Amino acid sequence: MHSNPHSIRTPAARVRGLGSARSGTHHFWMTRVTGMANVVLTLAFVMIVLMLAKADYAGALKIVGHPLAAIPLLLFVGSAAIHMRLGMQVIIEDYVHSEGAKVALLMLNTFFAVAIGLASAYAILKIGFAS
Amino acid sequence: MARTGPTERPLSPHLQIYKPSITMVMSIFHRITGAALFFGTLLLVVFLVALASGKSAFDQVQWIYGSLPGKLVLFGYTWALFQHMFGGIRHFIWDTGAGLERGTRMKLAWATLGASLATSVLVWFIYLAR
Numbered sequence: 542m543h544s545n546p547h548s549i550r551t552p553a554a555r556v557r558g559l560g561s562a563r564s565g566t567h568h569f570w571m572t573r574v575t576g577m578a579n580v581v582l583t584l585a586f587v588m589i590v591l592m593l594a595k596a597d598y599a600g601a602l603k604i605v606g607h608p609l610a611a612i613p614l615l616l617f618v619g620s621a622a623i624h625m626r627l628g629m630q631v632i633i634e635d636y637v638h639s640e641g642a643k644v645a646l647l648m649l650n651t652f653f654a655v656a657i658g659l660a661s662a663y664a665i666l667k668i669g670f671a672s
Numbered sequence: 673m674a675r676t677g678p679t680e681r682p683l684s685p686h687l688q689i690y691k692p693s694i695t696m697v698m699s700i701f702h703r704i705t706g707a708a709l710f711f712g713t714l715l716l717v718v719f720l721v722a723l724a725s726g727k728s729a730f731d732q733v734q735w736i737y738g739s740l741p742g743k744l745v746l747f748g749y750t751w752a753l754f755q756h757m758f759g760g761i762r763h764f765i766w767d768t769g770a771g772l773e774r775g776t777r778m779k780l781a782w783a784t785l786g787a788s789l790a791t792s793v794l795v796w797f798i799y800l801a802r
Contacts, residue, residue, distance in 0.1 A: 573767065576760050576763075577764070579760070580757060580761065583753060583757055587750075591798060591799055591802075594799050594802075595799075595802060598730050598731065601723055602723065605720070605723060618713075618717075625709065628706045628707075628710065629706075629707065629710050632706075632707060653710075657713050657714070661716065661721075663724070664721045664723065664724035665724075667724045668720075668723060668724050
């Protein structure tokens, strides 16, 4: 990339490469990292759900409580919560132009993702530690 | 569209001006399934919290998920999950700089749809056959 010799950007700003949004490629990169994790974890998730589909209460507790199911499930809800927060952020930024509504929805988006992740993790850990 | 000035400036044409193409449809599907999965995660949380809460809560959730409307929603969730997953894999291919030629682009778009439908049907076939 050639930098404009007449640019008023400081050398420090150019070398940090964070641009006007001050976040650089972090959003793009985290979407890719969690997306890649989600490919593997989704396949594990679907297999666990297939095992759970016809289980009764005791059977379901036993499956979810097993470390080989609980750990992939924890990783899945963690990675998915981060990924969906990033994705919904882009959707909000694309379609909501009023500043107040946008800020409110971006906050709600974060609250929702954290709540989803923590509620799932609490439930999985409670089942796992009780079994 | 956000207007920044007092004058009406020309905007680039929006979706309805273009002839629909499979790559366009897959792009729209990727966003819609992403948004659907955002809310669909509630299905998983509700299941896990019910299971952690006790037998009556679990039985209630299982009854709802096992009903016909429940199954339809879960099938939709299954398809959205795979459509977004294969769409994401397509994006990973593009991230390397490959697969952007016209012919490959079209093939990848159809492959995304085909793979998501086939995998969804396969998963539900396994569920029903067990």
